[in-house]
Every structure is written in C-alpha cells, then in structure tokens.
Amino acid sequence: MGVAGVAVGEEGDSIRRLQNGPDVRGVALEGEKGRAVDLTPLAVEVIAESFGEWLREELRLRGEEQEPQQLRVSVGRDPLLSGPWLGAALFAGLARAGCSVFDMGLATTPACFMSTILPRFNYDASIMVIII
Numbered sequence: 001m002g003v004a005g006v007a008v009g010e011e012g013d014s015i016r017r018l019q020n021g022p023d024v025r026g027v028a029l030e031g032e033k034g035r036a037v038d039l040t041p042l043a044v045e046v047i048a049e050s051f052g053e054w055l056r057e058e059l060r061l062r063g064e065e066q067e068p069q070q071l072r073v074s075v076g077r078d079p080l081l082s083g084p085w086l087g088a089a090l091f092a093g094l095a096r097a098g099c100s101v102f103d104m105g106l107a108t109t110p111a112c113f114m115s116t117i118l119p120r121f122n123y124d125a126s127i128m129v130i131i132i
Helices: 009-016 041-061 083-096 109-114
Strands: 072-077 100-106 125-129
Touching (some): 009 041, 041 083, 041 125, 072 083, 072 109
C-alpha cells in the first residue's frame, strides 16, 4: 500500500493511527501545544491513494467497476490555512490511484455529498477536508 511502499513499518503505523472511524484526524500545523504534526503531505497522499484503491475495489465488488480514467472523486475543503496544501497532497494520491479529481474549492459537506447524488455531477465519491 502507498506511495513507493512508504506505508510500512513505523511510518505506516503512524499513518494508520490517523484513522478515526470513517474520518482521518491529525495535526496539520505546528502550534497545538503538546501535539506534534502528524498529518503531513506524505501521510495525506498515502491515505488518498489507499482510498482510491479501496473505492475501485468496492465498485468492482458491486459490479460498478469503472475504467481508471472514469473513476471520479470530488474534493471540497474549508477555509483554514492547511487546506490548500492538504488538498494538493490529496489530489496527488487520488491521481496515483487512477482517479479523476474535481476540485470543488471551498465547499460545504452537504455540497460534497450532493455531488455524488445529483445526476448532473454523479461522482463516485466525495471527500471533504475539514481542519479543526
């Protein structure tokens, strides 16, 4: 799994610890007292690539498999400081997994969800980057 096999050993364990149920949670910027930055661009890229691979497998199991260039994911984000660079790492990982990514820019969670429902958009999945 992951970018050039980086999700192995101790680094892989630290990336897997970022998962919290269906969410990924971590510290993206210096300054939170007592917590080190663990949501790095590399970690985000590996997670995004893994998500793309998982999505492809889920669609295959449901009989909805798409050609690699047809797997479509929309990505929205909130306005906080780390959003742009987290988004860039997310796009890179999804692209590595063969996903076509649509950047929704600043968006709400309901807007991201609706991009998977409305026939005009009909994305295979959507990711909302929220930094709190």
